[in-house]
Amino acid sequence: xxxxxxxxxxxxxxxxxxxxxxxxxxxxxxxxxxxxxxxxxxxxxxxxxxxxxxxxxxxxxxxxxxxxxxxxxxxxxxxxxxxxxxxxxxxxxxxxxxxxxxxxxxxxxxxxxxxxxxxxxxxxxxxxxxxxxxxxxxxx
Amino acid sequence: xxxxxxxxxxxxxxxxxxxxxxxxxxxxxxxxxxxxxxxxxxxxxxxxxxxxxxxxxxxxxxxxxxxxxxxxxxxxxxxxxxxxxxxxxxxxxxxxxxxxxxxxxxxxxxxxxxxxxxxxxxxxxxxxxxxxxxxxxxxxxxxxxxxxxxxxxxxxxxxxxxxxxxxxxxxxxxxxxxxxxxxxxxxxxxxxxxxxxxxxxxxxxxxxxxxxxxxxxxxxxxxxxxxxxxxxxxxxxxxxxxxxxxxxxxxxxxxxxxxxxxxxxxxxxxxxxxxxxxxxxxxxxxxxxxxxxxxxxxxxxxxxxxxxxxxxxxxxxxxxxxxxxxxxxxxxxxxxxxxxxxxxxxxxxxxxxxxxxxxxxxxxxxxxxxxxxxxxxxxx
Numbered sequence: 001x002x003x004x005x006x007x008x009x010x011x012x013x014x015x016x017x018x019x020x021x022x023x024x025x026x027x028x029x030x031x032x033x034x035x036x037x038x039x040x041x042x043x044x045x046x047x048x049x050x051x052x053x054x055x056x057x058x059x060x061x062x063x064x065x066x067x068x069x070x071x072x073x074x075x076x077x078x079x080x081x082x083x084x085x086x087x088x089x090x091x092x093x094x095x096x097x098x099x100x101x102x103x104x105x106x107x108x109x110x111x112x113x114x115x116x117x118x119x120x121x122x123x124x125x126x127x128x129x130x131x132x133x134x135x136x137x138x139x140x
Numbered sequence: 141x142x143x144x145x146x147x148x149x150x151x152x153x154x155x156x157x158x159x160x161x162x163x164x165x166x167x168x169x170x171x172x173x174x175x176x177x178x179x180x181x182x183x184x185x186x187x188x189x190x191x192x193x194x195x196x197x198x199x200x201x202x203x204x205x206x207x208x209x210x211x212x213x214x215x216x217x218x219x220x221x222x223x224x225x226x227x228x229x230x231x232x233x234x235x236x237x238x239x240x241x242x243x244x245x246x247x248x249x250x251x252x253x254x255x256x257x258x259x260x261x262x263x264x265x266x267x268x269x270x271x272x273x274x275x276x277x278x279x280x281x282x283x284x285x286x287x288x289x290x291x292x293x294x295x296x297x298x299x300x301x302x303x304x305x306x307x308x309x310x311x312x313x314x315x316x317x318x319x320x321x322x323x324x325x326x327x328x329x330x331x332x333x334x335x336x337x338x339x340x341x342x343x344x345x346x347x348x349x350x351x352x353x354x355x356x357x358x359x360x361x362x363x364x365x366x367x368x369x370x371x372x373x374x375x376x377x378x379x380x381x382x383x384x385x386x387x388x389x390x391x392x393x394x395x396x397x398x399x400x401x402x403x404x405x406x407x408x409x410x411x412x413x414x415x416x417x418x419x420x421x422x423x424x425x426x427x428x429x430x431x432x433x434x435x436x437x438x439x440x441x442x443x444x445x446x447x448x449x450x451x452x453x454x455x456x457x458x459x460x461x462x463x464x465x466x467x468x469x470x471x472x473x474x475x476x477x478x479x480x481x482x483x484x485x486x487x488x489x490x491x492x493x494x495x496x497x498x499x500x501x502x503x504x505x506x507x508x509x510x511x512x513x514x515x516x517x518x519x520x
Contacts, residue, residue, distance in 0.1 A: 048450070048453040049415070049450050049453070052446060052449050052450055052453065053446055056445060056446050056449070070509075079508075079509060080504075080507055082507065082511075082512050082515060082516065083490075083503065083504055083512070084504065085515050086489060086490075086512045086515045087453060087457070087486060087489070087490075087504065088453065089515055090482075090485050090486045090489045091449065091452050091453060091456065091482055091485075091486060092449075094380065094481070094482055094485065095383060095384070095385065095386055095389045095449070096385030096386055096388075096389075103517075103518050104515055104516050104517075105516065105517060105518060106516065118518055121518055122518050125518070133385060133386040133387065134386055137386060137387045138390070138435075138437060138439070139386055139390055139445055140393065140394065140444045140445055
């Protein structure tokens with residue numbers, strides 16, 4: 001039986017985490033192809049709807065990643081993102097979504113290595129968890 | 141210091157006493173109009189009505205178990221900009237809480253407004269109300285009051301709406317002037333208390349007889365709140381178990397036809413235009429075919445669960461538990477139970493209680509640099 005390969009939708013901020021992903025690439029670091037990157041200008045522009053829709057459409061995990069606190073290109077977008085993720089992390093588990101399926105991280109532009117490690121780790125966690133219920137069941 | 145006066149109830153007629161009190165308020169020069177639940181002609185429907193002529197107050201019925209609309213949205217319409225006059229608004233506690241949320245979202249103002257809040261006896265669902273009401277509406281309201289205040293249900297009764305049965309905040313916090321009913325001898329005198337500077341201002345002009353609030357009121361409220369809190373917690377537990385995975389949630393919402401009545405009825409669904417009725421959801425026909433092809437089947441209309449979870453993300457921190465969502469549902473989905481259960485947790489997470497105070501900022505309208513570290517990172 002082939003190993004389950006999760007799908008992770010990743011919202012990366014243009015200035016830090018997306019740049020880190022770029023750096024990971026140019027540094028020839030590998031990260032799992034389970035991750036589908038959506039570049040956004042700021043983690044603070046990730047509408048909770050995007051996360052909800054991705055999870056309901058069958059993404060096994062969603063990761064939002066931005067600049068470290070204090071480093072936001074737009075001053076405080078990442079703090080706003082943190083409150084929104086906090087909100088979603090209170091709502092979604094009530095409907096059975098495991099906490100591993102939604103992650104928020106800060107990855108600086110220079111941290112290609114950290115990005116590669118985090119993606120590896122998250123993929124392994126989701127592999128262990130198995131496919132999301134939304135992928136297996138009919139969701140109206 | 142809160143000042144209390146007593147209003148005489150003559151010939152056991154509580155409604156007449158309240159109507160008389162409203163007339164006294166309306167008589168004040170500074171009050172341009174009073175917004176009050178009033179019976180409409182022909183039908184026993186009770187709607188918020190903006191009254192300037194005191195004769196219309198003879199049909200006012202703030203105690204009727206009719207609750208067709210949460211008046212917070214109406215008061216928001218009346219106050220969102222300067223009107224050039226001052227309005228006194230008679231509101232239920234949950235309406236006041238919802239209005240507080242709207243004020244924080246700049247969709248209402250407390251200037252030029254005096255809120256009169258009554259101890260809330262609760263309401264029936266729309267459906268139950270119309271089955272229950274008979275021609276003599278005054279007598280019906282009286283019967284309802286006696287059931288709720290003395291437990292005498294000999295005149296026949298009905299269960300309160302689901303939201304009212306689990307309402308642990310039946311006392312009008314946030315009102316400028318309150319009228320007490322719980323634990324009060326409503327055949328004798330009822331206490332009216334000024335709760336704010338604006339309330340005291342008006343109070344001083346009304347020329348009421350100063351008195352003391354009956355001590356029994358506090359005790360009656362404590363007892364009721366304890367019972368309701370227990371009922372609420374039992375409801376939370378039952379609801380949690382009914383929706384604790386996605387398949388169950390899908391079952392819970394299976395009868396939803398995406399009519400969006402719940403968000404139209406919701407007093408704190410604050411978006412001027414809901415994203416679910418914009419072009420964003422005006423999908424191309426080919427899109428539906430692609431979805432169906434990918435999943436094997438797609439329920440139409442689509443995005444039902446998506447809509448409800450998104451609404452939870454938008455307004456659960458502001459949910460006041462008024463139950464108008466359930467009231468508005470054409471297919472009897474217990475929307476209130478789901479939303480209150482989720483809202484209880486989201487409000488706790490931000491140490492927020494909807495409608496508690498004008499000074500608490502809505503959770504998503506602020507942030508602190510050093511908070512919620514536990515949601516960052518990928519450790520379990």
